[in-house]
Amino acid sequence: MSSAAHTLPTVSTLQSAPTVSTELLQVMAPDGSVVDAAFIATIPEADLIRLYEAMLAQRVYDDRMIKMQRQGRLGFYLACTGEEACSYGPAYALEARDWFYPAYREPGIALWRGMPFQAWVDNMVGNCDDPAKGRQMPVHWTARAQNIVSISSPVGTQIPQCTGSAYAAKLMGHDAVSICFFGEGTSSEGDFHVGLNFAGVWKSPAIFFCRNNGYAISTPFEKTTAAAHIVLRAHGYGIRGVLVDGNDVLAVIKAVRDAADWARAGNGPTLIEAKTYRIAAHSTSDDPSSYRSREEEALWAELCPLKRLRAYLETKGLWDETKEQACVDTSSARIIAALTIAESKPHPALDTVFDDVFAERPAHLDAQLNAMTAHVASGESDYRAG
Amino acid sequence: MAFEFKLPDIGEGVVEGELVKWLVAEGDAVEEDTPLFEVLTDKVSAVIPSPRKGVVAKCYFEEGDIVPVGAVVLAITAAGDADAAPSAPTAAEKPAPTPSAPTATTVPIAPTAATPIATPQVVAALPAPATRTADERIRATPATRKLARTLGVDIGRIAGTGDHGRVTREDVQNWATQVAQASEAPAENAAKPASAPRAIVVSADDEVRKIIGLRRRISDNMRASKAKSAHFTYVDEVDFTEISKLKRALREAGLRTTYLPFVMKAVVTALKDPEFEMLNAWTDYDAGTITLKRSYHLGIAAATDAGLLVPVVFDVDKKSMRTLVDELGEVGEGARTSALPVSRLSGSTFTITSLGKLGGMFATPIINAPETAILGLHKIEKRPVVVNDQIVIRERMYMSCSFDHRMIDGHIGAAFVQQVKTLLESPGLLMAELA
Numbered sequence: 001m002s003s004a005a006h007t008l009p010t011v012s013t014l015q016s017a018p019t020v021s022t023e024l025l026q027v028m029a030p031d032g033s034v035v036d037a038a039f040i041a042t043i044p045e046a047d048l049i050r051l052y053e054a055m056l057a058q059r060v061y062d063d064r065m066i067k068m069q070r071q072g073r074l075g076f077y078l079a080c081t082g083e084e085a086c087s088y089g090p091a092y093a094l095e096a097r098d099w100f101y102p103a104y105r106e107p108g109i110a111l112w113r114g115m116p117f118q119a120w121v122d123n124m125v126g127n128c129d130d131p132a133k134g135r136q137m138p139v140h141w142t143a144r145a146q147n148i149v150s151i152s153s154p155v156g157t158q159i160p161q162c163t164g165s166a167y168a169a170k171l172m173g174h175d176a177v178s179i180c181f182f183g184e185g186t187s188s189e190g191d192f193h194v195g196l197n198f199a200g201v202w203k204s205p206a207i208f209f210c211r212n213n214g215y216a217i218s219t220p221f222e223k224t225t226a227a228a229h230i231v232l233r234a235h236g237y238g239i240r241g242v243l244v245d246g247n248d249v250l251a252v253i254k255a256v257r258d259a260a261d262w263a264r265a266g267n268g269p270t271l272i273e274a275k276t277y278r279i280a281a282h283s284t285s286d287d288p289s290s291y292r293s294r295e296e297e298a299l300w301a302e303l304c305p306l307k308r309l310r311a312y313l314e315t316k317g318l319w320d321e322t323k324e325q326a327c328v329d330t331s332s333a334r335i336i337a338a339l340t341i342a343e344s345k346p347h348p349a350l351d352t353v354f355d356d357v358f359a360e361r362p363a364h365l366d367a368q369l370n371a372m373t374a375h376v377a378s379g380e381s382d383y384r385a386g
Numbered sequence: 387m388a389f390e391f392k393l394p395d396i397g398e399g400v401v402e403g404e405l406v407k408w409l410v411a412e413g414d415a416v417e418e419d420t421p422l423f424e425v426l427t428d429k430v431s432a433v434i435p436s437p438r439k440g441v442v443a444k445c446y447f448e449e450g451d452i453v454p455v456g457a458v459v460l461a462i463t464a465a466g467d468a469d470a471a472p473s474a475p476t477a478a479e480k481p482a483p484t485p486s487a488p489t490a491t492t493v494p495i496a497p498t499a500a501t502p503i504a505t506p507q508v509v510a511a512l513p514a515p516a517t518r519t520a521d522e523r524i525r526a527t528p529a530t531r532k533l534a535r536t537l538g539v540d541i542g543r544i545a546g547t548g549d550h551g552r553v554t555r556e557d558v559q560n561w562a563t564q565v566a567q568a569s570e571a572p573a574e575n576a577a578k579p580a581s582a583p584r585a586i587v588v589s590a591d592d593e594v595r596k597i598i599g600l601r602r603r604i605s606d607n608m609r610a611s612k613a614k615s616a617h618f619t620y621v622d623e624v625d626f627t628e629i630s631k632l633k634r635a636l637r638e639a640g641l642r643t644t645y646l647p648f649v650m651k652a653v654v655t656a657l658k659d660p661e662f663e664m665l666n667a668w669t670d671y672d673a674g675t676i677t678l679k680r681s682y683h684l685g686i687a688a689a690t691d692a693g694l695l696v697p698v699v700f701d702v703d704k705k706s707m708r709t710l711v712d713e714l715g716e717v718g719e720g721a722r723t724s725a726l727p728v729s730r731l732s733g734s735t736f737t738i739t740s741l742g743k744l745g746g747m748f749a750t751p752i753i754n755a756p757e758t759a760i761l762g763l764h765k766i767e768k769r770p771v772v773v774n775d776q777i778v779i780r781e782r783m784y785m786s787c788s789f790d791h792r793m794i795d796g797h798i799g800a801a802f803v804q805q806v807k808t809l810l811e812s813p814g815l816l817m818a819e820l821a
Contacts, residue, residue: 065420071437072394285397287430290728 018267020234020241024275027250030303032311039254049250049318051092052309054061055084056324057331058107059306062333065124069284073343074124078139081280082247085305086211088112089252090179094260099165101158101180103138103280105211109181115143121338127345133356134348151363155186159195159208166199166206167268177209177263178257184273185216187230196271200237203268207259210271211246213278214300218291222245231273239269246274247305279304349385350376388440388461391422393454397429401527402454406599414442416462419577423459428529440464444515450598454549460493490718526553535672536610537562562613600693611755615790619750620799624807626766626781632813636707645766647710647817648742652809653761654682654703655819657736662802664793666735668756675795676758677751685734686714688721695721696754698734738763748786758793762786763807 027036034040062079069077080087087108096099100109110120119131123141126134131142132150142150149165152158162180169176186192187210199206210230214221227233234241241263244255252274259270277300283287289296313319354361355371361369376383393403403425410422418433423440440462447453524542526534533555534541544561546553564713588594597605629648636643656664667676682703685696698719699710735755738761745765753760766783773780785806789799809816 069437070393070396070432070434072396073437075395076398279735282428283398285400285429289431293727294725 014043017238018240018262019233020231022229022231022243023242025242025251025255026248026339027254028248028308029245030308031277032308032315034251036254040250043250043253045316045318046134047092047373048309048313050087050107052306052313052319053327054108055088055249055306055309056327057334058084058088058111060328060331061107061335064332064339066280068124068283069279073339074138076138076284077124078104078109078283079280082209082215082300083305084108085252086181086246086274086276088210089249090181090207090209092249093253093256094179096147096178097174097176098147098171098260099162099176099178100146101162101165101178102148102151103155103158103181103183103186103195103211104151104262105183105213107139108183109118109148110141110146111149113143113146115141115146115148117334118338118341119143121342122345123231125339125342125345126347127342128348129342129345130348135353148315151295156191157360159189159191160198161184161195162208163195163204163206164262165200166204167202170203170205175264177205177260179209181209183216184210184212184214184221185219185224186210187233188224195271196233196237196239199269200239203266205224205263205266206269207256207263207355208269208271209382210274211257212271212273213246213274213276215278215282215288215292216284217282218288220291229273229385234271236242237271239271241271242265244274246276247303247308249305249309276305277303297318315380341349388443388456388463388793389428389440390461391437393425393453393457393459394434396425396434397427400427400429400455402452403427404598405449405450405451405453405459406431408445408578410436410442410445410460412442412445414444415813416440424640425453434459436462438462438464448596448601450596452554458621482509524553525551530555530558533606534558536606537613544787562609566613569633575702600695604693608752611753613667614755616792617750617753617788618791618796618799619748619786619788620796620803621748621784621786622803622807623782623784625771625811626783628813629783630766641711643707643711644714646738647707648700648712648810648813649704649738649763649806650684650710651707651762651820652806652816653684653738654734654800655809656802657682658703659805662798664798665746665759665789665802667793668735669758669790669793670756671769671792679735680734683733683735685737685757686717687737688718689741690721693725695726695731696734696737697721697726697730698732700733701703702765737761741765746784748784750767751786751788752791753788757789759799759802760788762788 027034027039029035048214057293059081061079065077066079068074083105087102087106089187090106091100091109091112093106098203102111105198107120115338119129120141122129123132123136124138126132126138128134131144132140136151137153142148142149142152149158149161158180159182166178169178180195182192195206196208198204199208212221212230216224227242231241231243240259241254245251255272255274259272264266264268279297286385299353310319310324350372351369354365358365375381404427406426407424410416410420416422416436416439418437418439419635421433422436424431424433428597440459441464443463444461446458446460453459458789489820492524493814496618498677525548526541530553531541534544534553539558539562540556541553544557545551547557548554557743626645629645633643633645633648637715656662663678664676666682670677681701683698683700684702687696687699699705699713699717702710705713717726717730720730734754736757736759739747739751740763743765745763747780748764751760751762751763763783764784764786766781768779769782770777771780771782772778785803787799787803809819
């Protein structure tokens with residue numbers, strides 16, 4: 001037998017495989033000291049200050065929303081406390097023409113990309129100006145003008161959608177990348193496989209951003225996977241993989257920018273795993289004290305993304321306690337004013353429930369609308385229509 | 387016009403919550419966001435902040451009450467509002483709190499909450515039997531249904547005193563008490579099972595406290611244990627002189643240990659003997675099963691300000707003495723400061739309770755259900771003992787071990803205690819068994 005019999009035929013001519021790195025990408029150490037001076041130099045100081053202000057404001061908004069929920073004024077809320085860098089970073093890194101598919105813990109995408117603040121707050125209350133017309137839970141907003149696709153409660157649906165929109169942009173010759181966000185728990189969903197595999201095969205200009213915050217509600221990371229990292233799965237799809245410190249907003253920006261450059265150059269998708277920690281409860285329906293220790297929470301509170309950036313800014317003389325307090329006060333006044341307005345607005349009109357599924361309303365829905373209108377007018381039951 | 391604050395659904399589909407603690411009182415001025423009260427639901431424990439600035443005009447519930455979502459919890463009047471006394475909420479807006487005292491329809495004499503109790507009155511009485519028809523649905527929360535199963539009572543037979551006939555936790559407890567008393571009653575009383583339990587007479591200078599929070603959970607657990615298992619307690623005296631020497635030697639070597647790690651090692655060594663496998667087990671009498679555990683997690687009963695807690699030291703058989711010393715320090719401190727997560731407070735396969743200096747001679751410990759045995763440790767003291775016909779001074783301690791006689795026969799329980807005793811009196815033997 002000749003040795004040639006042992007050589008398998010080549011199916012395709014592969015280029016050099018995209019690399020998967022499990023080295024934690026950091027630009028700034030947890031104490032605010034510089035790790036990658038060259039990268040920091042590419043971000044204007046004014047932008048660093050804006051990023052910090054935005055993340056600090058987010059913390060004030062989250063705190064206010066939780067209180068509102070406890071007072072019975074919001075049905076539900078999800079805070080992003082501890083994970084601010086994972087939404088403000090990518091929002092900063094990408095372009096206005098790019099497409100965003102958030103999970104539900106990325107308010108920074110909406111607010112940084114210019115979704116009107118009042119519209120974001122109107123969604124929490126579910127009033128007549130809620131872009132989702134009061135049909136979704138709070139925190140499930142949408143912002144068409146900002147290329148942000150509506151948030152869905154079922155986890156993972158956004159992953160193949162992102163793959164599809166990236167592939168469409170490629171077919172149409174648009175220079176736009178698509179990015180989606182999900183937690184490490186969602187990586188166990190079938191949609192994760194479908195989305196990453198298709199994007200790998202067809203080199204969709206997509207970015208898969210996994211916020212690994214340690215817990216899928218109460219399920220700890222080690223019960224989600226036996227692997228050390230989610231990013232290792234990039235190997236299996238033949239795509240690029242990057243592990244980034246999710247509490248380092250500059251490292252997140254660098255990871256997303258590199259992924260976007262890679263995608264725009266026609267090389268296909270990147271899986272980014274951002275290591276972070278959900279300091280807040282999963283949602284207002286969750287009580288983390290029943291499944292994790294206070295010591296662990298305290299450890300991560302020290303590593304929080306705000307502390308790190310603030311330490312750097314203070315070293316540079318760009319921030320101080322006076323500015324901190326002023327930012328908190330302004331943000332607090334801003335959110336309270338917007339909530340007051342939002343609460344004063346009426347609910348969406350009842351007949352709007354018949355809109356939006358069909359371009360032209362079919363006859364059977366017309367009949368239902370008429371029946372509903374007659375029933376409400378009869379005064380048989382009390383509906384808070386206003 | 388007073389603002390009426392209704393309990394919001396703070397956790398996606400929660401129907402009620404226990405008002406754990408009031409943080410304000412009637413007459414207090416509050417700002418927006420001032421913490422008003424703590425509430426505990428099936429999902430979360432939360433502090434509810436005030437949505438309004440004003441003065442608390444009226445609190446409609448007491449600590450320990452189960453408050454339905456949507457019920458008016460308190461009224462807040464704007465500061466300076468002349469209408470300081472709010473009108474009572476309408477019946478539709480204020481579902482009745484799940485009452486701890488039976489309602490007027492079931493009991494002839496029922497004091498209202500506002501009536502000062504000047505003369506002795508009956509405030510506890512029997513619940514009425516259920517009058518629902520066969521196809522009528524039983525209204526009760528999952529937690530209440532579980533309690534009924536735990537106490538072994540048929541919830542379908544209990545008349546609900548709650549909103550819309552809802553069967554409450556108190557209804558179940560009252561019913562279980564009634565059933566227990568009926569079965570214990572002497573023959574001449576058997577003919578009248580509806581006779582009232584002993585009346586609780588409250589005098590003017592008495593103090594009535596609610597059984598809530600941790601105390602209520604302890605009470606449910608103790609009661610479930612006693613209701614289900616057939617306890618017997620076996621006591622023997624153990625000589626600790628050798629262990630005491632060992633302990634002093636270790637201390638001199640820098641390991642500041644107590645007696646407990648030695649006892650834990652001796653207990654686990656005995657439990658691993660196949661003869662005693664039923665003692666490291668969980669019983670599910672409803673399912674008719676006993677699960678023999680192959681891991682050795684010891685519950686260590688600890689006294690805290692709030693009440694009894696049982697933190698767990700996992701895999702005692704696999705840990706060194708040094709690790710046990712460290713872990714006992716951690717769980718003890720954690721229990722005292724309420725810093726232990728729930729995961730450290732459940733999962734034990736056998737429990738040790740130690741009364742330390744308050745140890746006394748012996749006790750009858752209650753098994754930590756669903757386990758099958760518990761070991762109680764008492765005071766170690768020097769006592770005169772006869773050895774080789776000589777009276778000598780030895781360090782001695784009584785151990786009280788309670789067993790579930792349904793599963794553990796008397797001679798097995800006795801042999802287990804003897805085995806633990808032998809290992810403690812001859813630490814060399816214990817060493818030989820250590821993994």
